[in-house]
Amino acid sequence: MKAEIVILFPAIDLKDGLAVRLEQGDMARATVFNRDPADQAYAFELAGFEYLHIVDLDGAFAGKPVNGRAVDRILEATNIRVQLGGGIRDMATVEGWLDKGVNRVIIGTAAVRDPALVREAASAFPGRVAVGLDARDGRVAVQGWAEASELTALEIAKRFEDAGVAAIIYTDISRDGMLKGINWDATIALADTISIPVIASGGLASIEDVRTLLMPQSVKLEGAIAGRALYDGRLNAAEALALIRAAKAA
Template sequence: MILFPAIDLKDGVAVRLKQGDMDRATVFNRDPAAQAHVFETQGFKHLHVVDLDGAFAGKPMNAAAVDRILETVGLCVQLGGGIRDMATVEGWLEKGVDRVIIGTAAVRDPALVKEAARKFPKRVAVGLDAKDGKVAVQGWAETSELSVLDIARRFEDAGVAAIIYTDVARDGMLKGINWDATIALADAISIPVIASGGLASIDDVKVLTEPRARKLEGAIAGRALYDGRLDPVEAMALLRSARG
């Protein structure tokens, strides 16, 4: 079970949004690479990075910041935001990103996901962000008519490494992860699921140790880590003891 600290990039700095609204961004660190180093020294082994500007633009927009992160830390980095074609997938993987996350293109161009997953086994994840059960795309600015489960089932047996499921209404709000919807998705598909959106405290981490969460790969923590509501040492120790 993995706890992924999150770095969201906007205009080259590390921010957190509320409910995916770019106008409700709080800057937490003007040096994203330094923030990644902090997470590494706290004992994290993985890192979740999102190019927020890229998600809206449809192409990488914070490449320099991502490059610095990759140069600075030895964490396993998964990256999403603006990854809409094979050239971008290949470019990031060649630079040292361990896993790319395809979101909007998973809805609009599922063939890209399948091709990338075939070419790069276990290095391609799908990001599914839900508003009222429907998948949101284009940096959450638009909502499709498809359900999360509809999209997830497209990629059964495609070699996708994980589904990252975010409840947009909870993201950045510190109200707790939508465990019922996340676990229901994990139980309905064979692809591992990563929980995202609203992780608020050690109580959310405790859920990861429960039998009902056994099909999850882990969860993403953002604002709770930045504002001190979640103690990283306590969280990592809890997950280690559960594994033991």
């Protein structure tokens, strides 16, 4: 059976306090879609979204939160549930964001370099810690995608099978921001091999990707992240959310 809850997460990527989208994770290829991220988050809430995916891009490179004020304003302006990644490398940062009202933190680089942090955080905050695995040519990239590791997404995900991690967010960097469609083959293969729910990310292009998310072969996926397709109108939010509601009702 299909999982009861299928979530479409609209994405807000923060760079210099602005809501942007990158192409293939390249900071030099950023398009500004809204100069007020809180306004963008509120628009997503009004559209009917119940969850929001936020990445502090500057924080991912710096190794610590950089766009904290923008996140604070989003939390103040909306009642939407937030999952947040970027620059979360220690327990103090995990605790700080959760105390502020972030529902779930995403640990990326530290999941490769400091797996003990993931275990500690997931144990201390059950259901509120996800792992972000961003792959380029099969290998997980870290430090804002600027550096490649020698490990595959599956190798890292298996480290946390018994750690209580809420979800794995799997991104195909080559497709991110390119509107070429999600790499369903790799994403579903990962989900079918591990026990942790997987969220698909990178390249969602149209309503067809949402339909794929709702098909039987995607049963182990918690949801998918939508970015540029929502911003430029290729994906109609009302149509996508109606499709998900209909599938849940059925």
